Amino acid sequence: MVQGAVNWNTGQTQEWLQAYVDDWVAFYRKQTSDGEVASYIPILAEADQDDLGIAIIGKNGLTVRSGDTDIPFTLQSISKVISFIVACMERGVSYMLQRVDVEPTGEAFNSIMHLEMKPVKKPFNPFNNAGAITVTSALPGKTSDQRLEPVFKLLEKMLGYRPELNVDVYKSEQDSSTRNRAIGYYLLEMDFLESDLDVTLETYIKQCSIEVTIDDLAQIGIILANDGMDLKTGAEIIPRQVARISKVLMLTCGMYDASGKFATYVGIPAKSGVSGGILAAVPPRVRDEAMPFTDGCGIGVYGPALGDKGNSIAGIRLLRHIAKQWDLSIF
Template structure:
């Protein structure tokens, strides 16, 4: 399978030139635009990889799936969705346009930035305790105890996060966000700055594919109901405002991040991690999306078949 993965990567490298590195977070503009890698972790403990699968990148919005599951465990479904909606927006991931348009005002879903900030604020513990819990949970589900925050990216996000800051203060004004806004933002910027590889996000995908049970130990960490909610959001909102197109062309739950990563899940079978820092105009890895489309077609992975 590894040779076939390499063929898929090679076939889609041509699309890298059509994308760009993000510049609104200056540290992300330093990435290797030509990196492209994939890692597959199956529930029967097989590992397949090709390309730049060891290339390090920050997890960014992929973290939203994990923090959603943590908030659901901490607060319960009713409490979380009293403050965050369940619907796709059709807008960019960092848009705040509909926050003021909809009454009562709350973010449309947990996968856009406003919703993710609100979700992070619902994870129990102070700012220090919250990020400690988040980081330790990531370490547990990836099996990587060396996982840590990229301080340069974190500080870059914190310095340039004015739009996220504006959304957060607006949400406090309407009662969606409670407590210290800057502490919640600090936790959010840090969670987005956790540095991973394709292997790490493939392992997270495998955990989700296994409905909240660690494939290696059989330990349940998240209720099945909450994993189902997370997978549903990945299908409807996980690829920003290209989620519908991705569902048609690829057909599996996925979550992208502007660090160039895409975490994909084949329920009951495997987790997939892809990296390609060159982004399309929606903020998704331009070659990574093509790689997953080819992979899904070749191995008939779509859940809609």
């Protein structure tokens, strides 16, 4: 692996950056063996442990892709960012913030311990399962397909194509969703849900099963980095306030109980999913030296081997390395 100081002022060509990223991906791919693919949703256990890929899309169009770039995977918890954005757009930001708080829990993604231990009036944040299921319950519509329509529409606007549901993943999670059902019943008892529990869970599990690639995540990332605006036309895809709150939540809660470490060592708003995806949005930065991607970029990572907090183990290490080399931290 490339070691030591690099002068990024020299030759910031696509080929040059590509050579570095190829080198880093090859290095961190060896560390996928430190993690394990998720198995609590049975079909996710079929993923290839060694896979690792990254796509970086710059605001100026500069794109670097490396490793396993073409493997489709499901959004899983990354969908929580999209459903929160859509719920804010459909129901209003202030309404949604009455329904769900913006505080990290320091607990695992599927924990409700913190909800039981504190007399709270709403779930802690939209990115743990309790908060995400609550957000999904606020999407308008009777059936799960009606509720997901604005989610698909927003994705289509951002990606330029309409992604599809991976039906096998959906069925596998439906058949194994005991924990989320338990969370759902607790939310029901607390009067946090706005709609029928079965339809809510069906919608939540479907949103988790939407299939994407790392290019898609990088594309969503650059739109968020650009405060919700279409890069080419400047048109508003996501209201600025919603994009801003989403990035705050990604930074404070996006990696669950590893969010503090991620903010410290990587310093980029990001959201992980249990299938191994990471969506990252790097806002424009002012830097003394000419670093790559100073006007912002979106990053998509795929690496299904997870660490003990449910985040892609090699993906996080790769992001940490890139953030350090290119000074991508927002701090």
